[in-house]
Amino acid sequence: MRELPTLPAMPAPEPTAEGYTRREALVMGLFALAAAATTTGCAVDRQAFDDFVAKHFKDLSPAELQDRLAQMEKRYTESYGKPVKVSATPAQEGVLFGYALDLSRCIGCRRCVYGCVEENNQSRDPQTHWITVLEMDKEDGVNLQNANAFYDHETVPAPGKFYMPVACQQCENPPCVKVCPVAATWKEPDGIVVIDYDWCIGCRCCISACPYGARRFNWGTPHIPKDEFNPVTEYLGNRPRQRGVVEKCSFCIQRVRKGLYPKCVEVCPVGARKFGNQLDPDSEIRYIIENKRVYILKEELNTQPKFFYYYGL
Amino acid sequence: MTLISKVGNFVTGTARMAFLGGNKVYYAWLAFLAACIVQALFAYAHQYDRGLISTSMRDSVSWGFYIGNFTFLVGVAAAAVLLVVPAYVYDWKPIKEVALFGELLAVASIVMCLLFVLVDMGRPDRFWHILPFIGRMNLPSAIMAWDAIVLNIYLAVNLVVASYLVYCGYHGIQYNKKFVWPLVIFSIPMAISIHTVTAFLYNGMASRPYWNSAILAPRFIASAFCSGPALLLILFQILRKVSAFEIKDEAIHKVAELMAYAMGFNLFLFGAEVFKEYYSNTHHLVHYEYLFAGLHGEPSPIAWYAWMSLAFAVISFFLFLIPKTRRNIVTMNIGCVLIYASVYIEKGIALIIPGFTPDQLGQVYAYVPSSTELRVAAGVFGVGFLLFTLMVKVSVAILFERPQAEAQPAHAEAQPARA
Numbered sequence: 170m171r172e173l174p175t176l177p178a179m180p181a182p183e184p185t186a187e188g189y190t191r192r193e194a195l196v197m198g199l200f201a202l203a204a205a206a207t208t209t210g211c212a213v214d215r216q217a218f219d220d221f222v223a224k225h226f227k228d229l230s231p232a233e234l235q236d237r238l239a240q241m242e243k244r245y246t247e248s249y250g251k252p253v254k255v256s257a258t259p260a261q262e263g264v265l266f267g268y269a270l271d272l273s274r275c276i277g278c279r280r281c282v283y284g285c286v287e288e289n290n291q292s293r294d295p296q297t298h299w300i301t302v303l304e305m306d307k308e309d310g311v312n313l314q315n316a317n318a319f320y321d322h323e324t325v326p327a328p329g330k331f332y333m334p335v336a337c338q339q340c341e342n343p344p345c346v347k348v349c350p351v352a353a354t355w356k357e358p359d360g361i362v363v364i365d366y367d368w369c370i371g372c373r374c375c376i377s378a379c380p381y382g383a384r385r386f387n388w389g390t391p392h393i394p395k396d397e398f399n400p401v402t403e404y405l406g407n408r409p410r411q412r413g414v415v416e417k418c419s420f421c422i423q424r425v426r427k428g429l430y431p432k433c434v435e436v437c438p439v440g441a442r443k444f445g446n447q448l449d450p451d452s453e454i455r456y457i458i459e460n461k462r463v464y465i466l467k468e469e470l471n472t473q474p475k476f477f478y479y480y481g482l
Numbered sequence: 483m484t485l486i487s488k489v490g491n492f493v494t495g496t497a498r499m500a501f502l503g504g505n506k507v508y509y510a511w512l513a514f515l516a517a518c519i520v521q522a523l524f525a526y527a528h529q530y531d532r533g534l535i536s537t538s539m540r541d542s543v544s545w546g547f548y549i550g551n552f553t554f555l556v557g558v559a560a561a562a563v564l565l566v567v568p569a570y571v572y573d574w575k576p577i578k579e580v581a582l583f584g585e586l587l588a589v590a591s592i593v594m595c596l597l598f599v600l601v602d603m604g605r606p607d608r609f610w611h612i613l614p615f616i617g618r619m620n621l622p623s624a625i626m627a628w629d630a631i632v633l634n635i636y637l638a639v640n641l642v643v644a645s646y647l648v649y650c651g652y653h654g655i656q657y658n659k660k661f662v663w664p665l666v667i668f669s670i671p672m673a674i675s676i677h678t679v680t681a682f683l684y685n686g687m688a689s690r691p692y693w694n695s696a697i698l699a700p701r702f703i704a705s706a707f708c709s710g711p712a713l714l715l716i717l718f719q720i721l722r723k724v725s726a727f728e729i730k731d732e733a734i735h736k737v738a739e740l741m742a743y744a745m746g747f748n749l750f751l752f753g754a755e756v757f758k759e760y761y762s763n764t765h766h767l768v769h770y771e772y773l774f775a776g777l778h779g780e781p782s783p784i785a786w787y788a789w790m791s792l793a794f795a796v797i798s799f800f801l802f803l804i805p806k807t808r809r810n811i812v813t814m815n816i817g818c819v820l821i822y823a824s825v826y827i828e829k830g831i832a833l834i835i836p837g838f839t840p841d842q843l844g845q846v847y848a849y850v851p852s853s854t855e856l857r858v859a860a861g862v863f864g865v866g867f868l869l870f871t872l873m874v875k876v877s878v879a880i881l882f883e884r885p886q887a888e889a890q891p892a893h894a895e896a897q898p899a900r901a
Contacts, residue, residue, distance in 0.1 A: 371604015413604030
């Protein structure tokens with residue numbers, strides 16, 4: 170993968186004039202009303218105000234984005250007691266990510282699950298996992314109705330069983346994006362489906378719409394111990410999430426846009442996980458798609474995942 | 483009198499009518515509803531403080547009791563149309579005088595719907611994101627955005643028509659037919675559309691085979707045509723007893739007859755669904771197995787309710803179909819209660835929960851609402867019933883109880899008669 174420009178290249182709507190736009194004024198009016206209606210009597214601080222009026226990621230001008238990133242870095246640095254970087258790395262041109270998973274190699278050790286938790290700052294309490302590893306009978310084949318996501322053996326693989334890790338399939342035709350009433354989730358040019366945690370209203374339509382059970386809701390306040398917090402973060406990826414918003418796998422957007430493998434690929438002890446650029450004819454992912462008998466989960470739903478299962482052995 | 487003083491007079495006058503001059507039972511009822519609301523405020527404060535983790539919903543079953551109630555109440559709101567259609571379009575006199583109450587019920591129901599959506603939101607503070615112009619509505623693709631639009635339009639239309647008619651009755655003036663008539667006609671397709679769009683919310687999700695059925699929207703409409711009128715029939719009998727409200731038995735029997743047809747159609751559609759699932763016997767059958775029995779040898783906590791709902795539906799269908807039991811006041815009221823309970827279970831429990839159980843990866847999470855959910859829901863119903871009670875009290879007082887000399891035949895004027 171080639172070197173990236175570090176400038177934010179998100180589309181800028183229009184240069185912001187001095188003063189407030191009509192939209193901003195309306196939002197501020199709403200905030201004033203909400204604050205007035207608050208019975209707790211607590212002071213409305215600057216941070217609460219900023220969060221309330223926070224714009225959609227795609228509505229931020231380059232300058233506003235830089236402000237927002239700086240604000241976040243300051244806030245997270247204070248919360249986690251170490252310097253935190255928040256980037257908004259744009260997608261590279263000519264890249265369409267793809268993922269392949271060799272079911273014949275996977276042993277169900279769940280190292281990917283916990284590697285992902287650490288890399289992507291998932292909540293430890295309550296526990297959030299982006300990857301679900303399903304245990305199924307070899308005799309039965311892939312039959313989700315007999316799958317067990319809560320197996321608890323001393324050692325794996327258990328006799329007669331095989332394992333199928335499932336996370337966001339980064340669909341080309343994502344049902345979750347279609348149903349979001351506020352467009353808080355969308356597909357990026359490199360194929361990654363992202364979420365703006367500052368715009369999500371927590372209605373959970375996307376969780377209902379996802380055929381892969383890949384999306385997670387922050388039912389409680391997420392908690393990450395300071396020493397376990399990963400300070401290299403991405404706006405649309407692994408930065409800390411708030412209570413009441415949805416999150417999911419982003420192919421480790423903070424890594425893959427900088428030319429690194431997703432964490433799960435890196436930590437897999439048996440090499441079951443393959444990742445690369447589908448548009449690069451020499452890539453490993455392309456070789457697998459062209460030469461292995463790949464399997465797509467729930468292919469009949471026409472979601473067109475960028476996630477392929479295959480039997481390599 | 484200027485318009486402003488007229489409106490001011492109307493507001494203070496109706497407020498007096500709403501809160502004064504009731505009997506002991508009326509004030510006890512208001513106190514009961516107020517208690518429901520107050521305890522719910524505590525429950526909601528707890529939920530707001532701790533997050534939706536205080537509900538029993540989790541990633542597996544990510545919608546539950548709140549959204550079930552929301553769906554049921556959209557049906558109740560839509561059902562106002564059942565009374566409006568014959569009343570206005572066919573100019574069928576006996577029902578005409580009750581159409582206004584259908585509209586008031588629609589207003590109260592939609593308010594409850596919006597509250598149920600609000601308490602279900604993870605970030606209620608970001609409600610403005612879904613507002614037109616200042617937010618960012620994902621149109622035309624997101625059904626939830628469409629639902630927000632049609633529900634708010636339906637609320638506005640019913641609120642305007644009902645309050646305008648009551649306002650005219652209050653001041654004893656002739657209402658403007660050219661203003662009311664188009665709005666009433668408009669509210670008919672709107673009623674169909676709120677329930678259709680709500681059905682499409684579930685229907686459009688290919689990830690959930692239990693909902694991904696083309697007859698989901700027709701089923702919603704059919705069941706709504708049962709539950710809404712059931713509530714109104716009981717209300718009319720109470721009002722007839724305790725106030726000057728008049729309604730002929732003929733009108734009640736006619737509504738009951740229409741309900742019998744709606745329930746028959748509802749059962750037919752349900753049977754068609756059950757046949758398709760059980761005869762084709764695909765993996766998708768698991769949701770029906772969870773609904774009616776259980777999975778992996780574990781009994782489902784909702785199976786008992788599902789069978790009860792079905793039994794109630796069948797019994798009430800026959801009670802309303804047979805003219806003798808339909809016209810008997812005891813059996814008719816039993817039928818009303820059974821229909822209401824049947825549809826409430828069908829929408830509140832049997833629609834949402836099996837859709838999520840087992841989840842997309844085949845995992846079973848046996849969802850049962852938490853005490854926080856039950857308490858908050860009781861409060862939302864409290865708000866709706868309180869609103870409905872006050873509006874009905876005012877309307878009855880204006881249209882049926884005011885001295886005729888004061889406001890001429892206000893009673894007759896409040897109805898858009900075409901005489």
